Amino acid sequence: DSLLKMPTLYSHTLDISYKASICSKAFVFSFVTGVLTFLPPLFIAYRSQGFWQRIDSYQEQPEILFKQDCMFLLQTSNRTNLGWSTFKLFNRFLESGIRIPLIKIFDGGSYKQDL
Structure with a gap:
């Protein structure tokens, strides 16, 4: 096979560059x-x-929604019960031991609604 192969006499690389205007x-x-x-x-x-990020701080004000239901019950030293509740049935159960509270609202100084 090597005897039949023809030698290369001249070679030239093809260099094509495409140009366009701006x-x-x-x-x-x-x-x-x-x-x-x-x-x-x-x-x-x-x-x-x-x-x-070099410094990161995140502060969150939780959203607290109250059901507006509460129940207070105190037992004195002579075993009598004092209390108050938003439930009418519980207030009837206390009878003479019911005490009506004074309710104050504290917003925590955040000026955001806590209710």
């Missing part, structure tokens, strides 16, 4: 694609307070 659709597409590859991630990182 106003062509191909250049505009390449430029817009390049800009959209880099700028949106940078804007997203900037708007989210940077790439690495």
Whole structure:
């Protein structure tokens, strides 16, 4: 086989380069694609307070919703019961031991609704 192979007398590499003006659709597409590859991630990182968050603090005000039901019962040293409740049946059960309380509202100074 090696005897039948012909030797190479001349070789030339083919170098083709395509050029386009700045106003062509191909250049505009390449430029817009390049800009959209880099700028949106940078804007997203900037708007989210940077790439690495160094200090973080989080404070939460819990939302507490009360059913507005309560029951107080005290037993004195001579075994009598004193109390009050928002349940009418329990108040009837206490009879003479019922005590009507004075209710004050404290907001905790947060100026947010606690009810």
